Amino acid sequence: MARRAIVGARAGWQTDIMVRPHGKLIPLVLLCLLLGASDDAGIGRQLSTNEAAAVPSCTAPPVSEQMSLLVAASDLIVTGTLQIDPEQLAAVSRSASPDYLNVRLGSVHVLKGEVPPGDLVMRILPEDRPYAPSRAALAAAANRPSLVFLTHVDEGPIGFYFAGYSPAALQPADPGTVTPIAGEIARQRAILQGWRPDRALPHDREVAGLIDALAALSREAGPDAQQAIFQRIEALGAPAVPAIIAHMDDRRRLAYEEISLVNHNPDAFESMRNYGPKLIVDALAAILNQITGRSFGNIVNGGSERERHAAVDGWRIYAAGLRCAQRS
Numbered sequence: 001m002a003r004r005a006i007v008g009a010r011a012g013w014q015t016d017i018m019v020r021p022h023g024k025l026i027p028l029v030l031l032c033l034l035l036g037a038s039d040d041a042g043i044g045r046q047l048s049t050n051e052a053a054a055v056p057s058c059t060a061p062p063v064s065e066q067m068s069l070l071v072a073a074s075d076l077i078v079t080g081t082l083q084i085d086p087e088q089l090a091a092v093s094r095s096a097s098p099d100y101l102n103v104r105l106g107s108v109h110v111l112k113g114e115v116p117p118g119d120l121v122m123r124i125l126p127e128d129r130p131y132a133p134s135r136a137a138l139a140a141a142a143n144r145p146s147l148v149f150l151t152h153v154d155e156g157p158i159g160f161y162f163a164g165y166s167p168a169a170l171q172p173a174d175p176g177t178v179t180p181i182a183g184e185i186a187r188q189r190a191i192l193q194g195w196r197p198d199r200a201l202p203h204d205r206e207v208a209g210l211i212d213a214l215a216a217l218s219r220e221a222g223p224d225a226q227q228a229i230f231q232r233i234e235a236l237g238a239p240a241v242p243a244i245i246a247h248m249d250d251r252r253r254l255a256y257e258e259i260s261l262v263n264h265n266p267d268a269f270e271s272m273r274n275y276g277p278k279l280i281v282d283a284l285a286a287i288l289n290q291i292t293g294r295s296f297g298n299i300v301n302g303g304s305e306r307e308r309h310a311a312v313d314g315w316r317i318y319a320a321g322l323r324c325a326q327r328s
Helices: 028-035 049-053 065-073 086-093 135-141 175-193 204-216 223-235 238-247 280-292 305-327
Strands: 076-083 101-112 120-124 145-153 159-162 170-172 259-262 272-275
Touching (some): 065 145, 065 305, 086 101, 086 135, 101 175, 135 170, 145 175, 145 305, 175 305, 204 223, 204 238, 204 280, 223 259, 223 280, 238 305, 259 280, 272 280, 280 305
Parallel strands (some): 120 159
Antiparallel strands (some): 076 101, 076 145, 101 120, 145 159, 145 170
8 A cells, every 4th residue: 555644734843743653653853763764664644634724824934935846846755765876876877878777765754745565766867967966966865864856757757756857856864954844845735725716816717718718619620729729828927827827727628639839948949849738737737837937747748637636736836835925
């Protein structure tokens, strides 16, 4: 059976939070001992509905914008030991075209998400890229307790990969790194439990109408008619982002599984980004990425039910951050 754990929090959680390996409550002061434990038990205490409602999303600030977005983009956050052979890592890194390595994580403790039965194996590409942990970071983490942020890909090259397009997806595991992330996970869970659509948002009615027009579009209308609606949604720009997010969880099928977006990357080889979304939610995720530059899971070409649910959750956390920033 898959393991699920989310670390809960409340006011003063730094001293009150408890973690639960094998069903036994252990004070947070022992967390540092758990980081080096040798068993594979998940840790965490389920946050009750009443407790979640008691965590105001704006009065409990995020750990930081960068780490908040990384937590939101992660399907799985664990502490564990990357079982890497440093010599093998060095050999693969010297290759002109490094291939992915399958790396097992041992002594796994779950902070967010589910670990499938059996060993937790992630896929890493040992080359230096600005949007992923570096080769030096991988070498430093070899066989040492680490805090790892992962995304779960259900289609194509299936597996767990570093999340969030961020080098911060791999960090040393110690109370100084794990404790704030545990609090951020609890904060985001409270936001999602209390999330309700706000129909007073700017452009809400316009966004809703355009989405309904997408759903009503017939094949006879042609792909250009669908693309025109996409362009109208995109043209609403940043002020409409919260409204787009509020309406994005729409599983109606598109008449045409295609969307084209102008590629604003100055180093791009192609002037357009072309995707194959299956449902309205997939296309809206692509448009939100186009407007904001953010990504919470890759569903622009369709995805599993789990991937779509995770993407919507990530965007709702992003919208909550925008709302709180406006109030501060």
